[in-house]
Amino acid sequence: MLKLNKIQEEKYFEIIDKLKVKSIKITEIRSNIIKIIIISEHINIQQLTLKLEKNLSNVNLASIYNTIDLLLKEHIITSNTFDGKNIWYELSTNKSAHIKCDGCGKIEHVSADKIKNIDFDKFDHIISDKKQKLEHIKIEIHVICENCSSK
Structure with a gap:
């Protein structure tokens, strides 16, 4: 259960x-x-x-x-x-961010409180000339984690 x-x-x-x-x-x-x-x-x-x-x-x-x-x-x-x-599947949100190690492939979800200060409204300018409405934003950050760096 x-x-x-x-x-x-x-x-x-x-x-x-x-x-x-x-x-x-x-x-x-x-x-x-x-x-x-x-x-x-x-x-x-x-x-x-x-x-x-x-x-x-x-x-x-x-x-x-x-x-x-x-x-x-x-x-x-x-x-x-x-x-x-x-x-990979996750619950839908209007903002999501992930950190992926390109060495070992580990994926970490970035908590909402860590991205709350990012002004996602600034992305509106990218689509403003297209008369589209922003639905959601995904940020993918690629890194080499500490374990992979030390190998």
Whole structure:
């Protein structure tokens, strides 16, 4: 059984309510996938499948992919590809930042409080002449971590 803290639980019910408003059925696997994504911050399909197999007796890979597609379509999650191969999923936000070590591939989510002082409105000028509305911004910072630097 997956345990959520109070903040995670609030996010979970917010997502569930959003899906119910659209008459989307909340199956056991969908519920568990949403909880795992909330808890994990970033997760790929392989990790998600392993975690589901620990919590559910019967895990259907097609159901996992269908749920991921549904959550992407409903803008509940977003996908990131840091190495051109693996796709990582996380909850959708209007601002997100990640730090990736180009040596070992470790990916770190930058917390919202660390990017709160970045004036994302300044990015509006990039699209202002195109009459478009800014939806969200992803920042990807590439580094060589301390462990990789010392090798």
